[in-house]
Amino acid sequence: MNVSQLQHKFENRSFAVTGETGPPKGTNVNRCLHRAEKYLKGRCNAVNVTDNQSAIMQTGSLATCRLLMDLGMEPVFQMVCRDRNAIALQSDILSAYALGIRNILALTGDHQALGDHPQASGVFDLDSVSLLKALCSLESGRDISGNALDGAPKFCRGAVVTPGAEPVEPQIIKMEKKVEAGAQFFQTQAVYDIKQFETFMKRVEKFNVPVLAGQVILKSAGMARFLNANVSGINVPEHLISKLQKDKEAAKSGQTGARICADFVKEAKAMCQGVHLMTLGWDHLVPDIFEMADLG
Amino acid sequence: MLVSEMKPDEEILDMLDMAHSIYLVGCNGCAEVCKTGGAKAVAAYRKFLETQDKQVPGICNVDFLCNKVLTGTRLVREIEPIDRSEAILVFSCGVGVQVAGAVVDKPVFPAANTISMGGHFGLWPGAEKCAQCGNCVLGYTGGICPVTGCAKSLVNGQCGGTTRDGDCEVEKGRPCAWLQIYERLKTIDRLDLYRRILAPQDKSKLMPEVKQRKTLYWAIDQDVKPKE
Ligand code: SF4
Ligand code: SF4
Numbered sequence: 001m002n003v004s005q006l007q008h009k010f011e012n013r014s015f016a017v018t019g020e021t022g023p024p025k026g027t028n029v030n031r032c033l034h035r036a037e038k039y040l041k042g043r044c045n046a047v048n049v050t051d052n053q054s055a056i057m058q059t060g061s062l063a064t065c066r067l068l069m070d071l072g073m074e075p076v077f078q079m080v081c082r083d084r085n086a087i088a089l090q091s092d093i094l095s096a097y098a099l100g101i102r103n104i105l106a107l108t109g110d111h112q113a114l115g116d117h118p119q120a121s122g123v124f125d126l127d128s129v130s131l132l133k134a135l136c137s138l139e140s141g142r143d144i145s146g147n148a149l150d151g152a153p154k155f156c157r158g159a160v161v162t163p164g165a166e167p168v169e170p171q172i173i174k175m176e177k178k179v180e181a182g183a184q185f186f187q188t189q190a191v192y193d194i195k196q197f198e199t200f201m202k203r204v205e206k207f208n209v210p211v212l213a214g215q216v217i218l219k220s221a222g223m224a225r226f227l228n229a230n231v232s233g234i235n236v237p238e239h240l241i242s243k244l245q246k247d248k249e250a251a252k253s254g255q256t257g258a259r260i261c262a263d264f265v266k267e268a269k270a271m272c273q274g275v276h277l278m279t280l281g282w283d284h285l286v287p288d289i290f291e292m293a294d295l296g
Numbered sequence: 297m298l299v300s301e302m303k304p305d306e307e308i309l310d311m312l313d314m315a316h317s318i319y320l321v322g323c324n325g326c327a328e329v330c331k332t333g334g335a336k337a338v339a340a341y342r343k344f345l346e347t348q349d350k351q352v353p354g355i356c357n358v359d360f361l362c363n364k365v366l367t368g369t370r371l372v373r374e375i376e377p378i379d380r381s382e383a384i385l386v387f388s389c390g391v392g393v394q395v396a397g398a399v400v401d402k403p404v405f406p407a408a409n410t411i412s413m414g415g416h417f418g419l420w421p422g423a424e425k426c427a428q429c430g431n432c433v434l435g436y437t438g439g440i441c442p443v444t445g446c447a448k449s450l451v452n453g454q455c456g457g458t459t460r461d462g463d464c465e466v467e468k469g470r471p472c473a474w475l476q477i478y479e480r481l482k483t484i485d486r487l488d489l490y491r492r493i494l495a496p497q498d499k500s501k502l503m504p505e506v507k508q509r510k511t512l513y514w515a516i517d518q519d520v521k522p523k524e
Contacts, residue, residue, distance in 0.1 A: 082448075086496065108448065108450065108455045108456075110457060110465065111447050111448060111457065111464075111465055111466045113447070113466040113467070114465060114466065122447075122448060124448045124449055124450065125496055125497075125499065126496050127448070127450050127451065127452050127455075127496075128452075128455075129452040129453070129493055130452065130493075130495070130496045133493070144496075160456065162456045165456070165458070166460065167478070169478070169482075169487075170453060170454045170474065170475070170478040170490070171454070171456075173453065173487065173490050173491055174452070174453040174454060176491065177452060177453065177491065177493050180493060181493060189456060232456065232457060232458055232459050232460060232465070233456065
């Protein structure tokens with residue numbers, strides 16, 4: 001029976017790297033699979049599969065996770081609470097285990113109004129905290145109504161946190177609740193300000209759970225400004241924006257973004273237990289980032 | 297008319313937790329009819345609390361708690377005993393509890409669950425809204441309702457979507473209820489309530505039994521006389 005290698009990595013206290021892939025809207029999954037195989041396999045310890053990210057309907061995370069496994073990668077099954085009620089969420093958790101998936105990332109999920117089906121209902125029977133509790137309950141052999149299971153699953157349970165939120169205290173309280181509810185590791189929203197990240201890490205040290213610093217590769221100065229203005233909790237410092245602006249060609253080819261990411265990772269190594277690379281289609285830069293940041 | 301039912305005593309005592317002096321606010325409107333509010337029900341609950349080692353520095357029964365202006369002018373005369381209390385227990389529907397929470401800087405706790413409002417949403421509510429969820433969580437949220445205020449009806453805290461301006465991710469100008477809850481709990485120095493993990497909302501409570509929904513209006517609708 002396979003066990004989570006990601007968890008193993010955390011237990012050994014070695015620096016973990018996770019990647020991410022988003023399934024397509026449609027049945028042509030080969031492109032995302034091949035890119036993951038070409039650029040992430042053998043480098044990332046596990047690959048997240050997004051779950052109808054930004055409330056945009058796509059091929060499912062569960063199926064794509066299994067397809068990644070068939071290609072020899074370890075998946076992290078992202079689960080949002082927006083699209084499934086308490087019955088379907090638990091059922092999919094059991095299905096995931098049956099398919100050999102061993103890592104689950106519990107998320108609340110973006111509101112459906114943000115995606116391409118604003119007319120759909122948002123379920124939210126559970127939230128990120130109660131989904132983690134449901135995972136623990138299933139692992140103990142009972143569903144959330146207390147009924148006994150014929151065979152219990154076992155996962156490495158992850159959750160997310162936004163270090164750059166303003167105010168950050170509610171984020172930290174919720175993180176504490178997630179730890180209490182069973183979270184064994186955290187992935188963060190994209191972080192660029194190393195000082196801010198360091199302060200955050202000092203505040204959450206006491207929870208004693210591995211934290212993976214989130215990274216989104218910056219594609220241009222315009223993108224950085226857009227993130228600053230529109231995505232909550234993301235702060236790209238001015239000096240990085242000017243770097244992207246200086247050499248437009250290097251920014252366009254991804255070299256500047258990859259360099260910024262690698263610089264951050266090098267510094268973050270002393271502060272946290274790993275990084276989570278959200279490449280948004282730029283997975284071909286992952287090998288360069290590994291090299292520049294001296295990742296194993 | 298709204299229909300509310302008392303929370304179990306254990307749940308109320310658990311909510312009140314360490315608080316020893318509890319100020320009681322009752323509603324003489326619909327809640328009196330449901331026997332969750334009204335002078336008689338509130339006085340009886342005072343006796344019960346006193347057997348549980350709690351003190352009750354004062355009681356105020358307001359005619360329609362959902363009338364914010366009226367409630368404000370009534371409670372302003374009770375500042376002294378309210379100041380001496382650590383918590384306020386409110387005997388009314390969810391709107392009444394939210395109004396009480398909005399006019400005094402003290403933790404407010406609902407004594408009842410609102411299960412149906414039968415077309416009546418309070419006399420003068422402002423931002424206060426109640427979806428008659430049947431598991432009132434206002435005691436943990438500083439008297440601000442996350443079921444109606446948060447776009448996802450989350451009960452365990454803020455999601456990651458709040459904008460820089462403090463708005464909800466779904467719409468500009470719509471305040472994030474959880475940010476408001478955080479700020480309110482911080483003001484009344486009760487962030488410990490934010491730390492509590494709440495069980496998922498019991499959605500079966502959204503479908504109260506027919507007999508629980510029988511009110512005078514219901515009887516008129518059905519063209520029959522209310523039994524009782
Ligand atoms: S939590 Fe909100 S919706 Fe539920 S009873 Fe209380 S006020 Fe009403
Ligand atoms: S932004 Fe605030 S109000 Fe909107 S869904 Fe998230 S927690 Fe709820």
